[in-house]
Amino acid sequence: xxxxxxxxxxxxxxxxxxxxxxxxxxxxxxxxxxxxxxxxxxxxxxxxxxxxxxxxxxxxxxxxxxxxxxxxxxxxxxxxxxxxxxxxxxxxxxxxxxxxxxxxxxxxxxxxxxxxxxxxxxxxxxxxxxxxxxxxxxxxxxxxxxxxx
Numbered sequence: 509x510x511x512x513x514x515x516x517x518x519x520x521x522x523x524x525x526x527x528x529x530x531x532x533x534x535x536x537x538x539x540x541x542x543x544x545x546x547x548x549x550x551x552x553x554x555x556x557x558x559x560x561x562x563x564x565x566x567x568x569x570x571x572x573x574x575x576x577x578x579x580x581x582x583x584x585x586x587x588x589x590x591x592x593x594x595x596x597x598x599x600x601x602x603x604x605x606x607x608x609x610x611x612x613x614x615x616x617x618x619x620x621x622x623x624x625x626x627x628x629x630x631x632x633x634x635x636x637x638x639x640x641x642x643x644x645x646x647x648x649x650x651x652x653x654x655x656x657x
């Protein structure tokens with residue numbers, strides 16, 4: 509199972525907003541430049557994140573995007589599911605599509621797919637934006653110290 513660019517770029521974008529909103533609302537243009545994502549594609553991702561209540565837009569001359577919740581209250585899972593939909597490796601364990609397989613009631617492999625779905629969601633939900641912000645700061649500090657030696 510692979511995440512699409514929606515999930516990967518969307519996580520980078522909301523993390524960028526989280527790390528830069530202390531300066532005021534973050535513009536699409538600035539995120540696009542820092543993250544090397546097309547502004548048009550980024551706009552679609554941010555609209556989806558806004559529709560899912562993770563960010564909000566500020567209109568006007570000094571407008572842009574800010575988080576709608578504290579970074580500690582937004583999990584990576586929240587972001588990925590907002591952009592990708594439910595995380596399930598096969599349809600029979602997708603909560604929104606159960607019943608689509610005629611073998612579902614007697615398929616022994618379903619337990620594997622369900623355990624995989626649970627594990628993936630647990631990992632995604634175990635990281636908050638705050639965790640990633642802290643990790644990014646640690647990486648920047650280590651890069652600075654390694655460069656200056």
